[in-house]
Amino acid sequence: MSSPRRKRKELLMYRWKRYGVGYLFVLPWLLGFLSFMAYPIAASLYMSFHDVRVGGGQFRMTWKGWANYHYAFVKDNVFPVELILYMQEMLLIIPIIVIFALLISLFLNQEFPLRFLYRGIFFLPVIFATGQVLTELFSQGAGELPFMKQYNLENLVQQYIGPQFADPVLSVLSRTIIILWYSGVQIIIFLAGLQSISRSVYEAVWIDGASPWDSFWKITLPNMVPFISLCTIYTIVELFTFPLNPVIRHIRTNMFAVETGYGYSNALAWIYFVFILLLLGLTMLVFRRIVNLREGKR
Known part of the structure; x- marks a missing residue:
């Protein structure tokens, strides 16, 4: 009868054979995340609990706790x-x-x-x-469907769907062409x-x-x-x-x-x-x- 240590080793070998290739593909991303993204993300979370002011070439932080999150909803x-x-x-x-x-x-x-x-x-x-191209297209009205104003679809949507859901539906219709892109x-x-x-x-x-x-x-x-x-x-x-x-x-x-x-x-x-x-x-x-x-x- 095999020992628990041997069973754990066999289980690890089985998992490595089954998922090892996937781990190798993820490894470059993981190394890049730890090298370039982990610290900025942690710093962002830390700042969210402070009142951050910039002065003298540095950040000046004052502890606020959950006040920023409370302010966002209240x-x-x-x-x-x-x-x-x-x-x-x-x-x-x-x-x-x-x-x-x-x-x-x-x-x-x-x-x-x-x-x-x-x-x-x-x-x-x-x-x-790209982002700049999309911004320019929207500013020129290229993302809108031409027949929306022609057939007065805005009033029809507001009439049959209701004012509560009319705004998101009209926003989707106004972006249909670029959405499909x-x-x-x-x-x-x-x-x-x-x-x-x-x-x-x-x-x-x-x-x-x-x-x-x-x-x-x-x-x-x-x-x-x-x-x-x-x-x-x-x-x-x-x-x-x-x-x-x-x-x-x-x-x-x-x-x-x-x-x-x-x-x-x-x-x-x-x-x-x-x-x-x-x-x-x-x-x-x-x-x-x-x-x-x-x-x-x-």
Whole structure:
């Protein structure tokens, strides 16, 4: 009978063989994080509990405890409203991007002439749509749908949806064109997932008389669940660092304000980070539950 020490060693060897390659891929990122990101993040958290003033070429900090966080929800009339409205917008935008990317990837996975050219066209906005380009496009009204004013959609949305949800819906519609530009990476991920499904599986169900609609729901979609999860998480991170994000703009404004300064802006950033982290955790939990149900686990 093997000793507990030997069992632990065998368990470590088993885990290394199973996850070792993944650990090696993560190692460069981990080293970079510890070298360049760990200290600034810790300093930001430390500043969020202080009143930070800049003078004489250095930071002067006065301990405030939770006062900055209390001020954000009790006295700041802008931050909670912008945070809630932007969260509502993201909950509408994220499914749009993921579903659009999945549909386009299904199309681009088909056999047709010049397929590589169309794949490149859908990925081009990822290269050109940088922060400054997006800012300029929005300032020129390029992101709006032209028929919104023509058919008076704003009044229709407010009438049938209600004033509470009209603002986020109208904001999503006004950004539809540029939102769809943010689907390039997701399309590539979905294409990789579709090509990982063996064609022999489709041929087998077609011989049994299954239609393309049946094969999509029984084969394609279940096998794409991990990739849908990955694209959803990627989209959440991407949109919450959107260059025209009003929450980030409010944090940046308070950073240079005399009344608030670095301490309060860091507190706002950490509140915003916690909200994003909770949304990411909920997303991972939901998709993990779906995968477990698919595999017959409880």
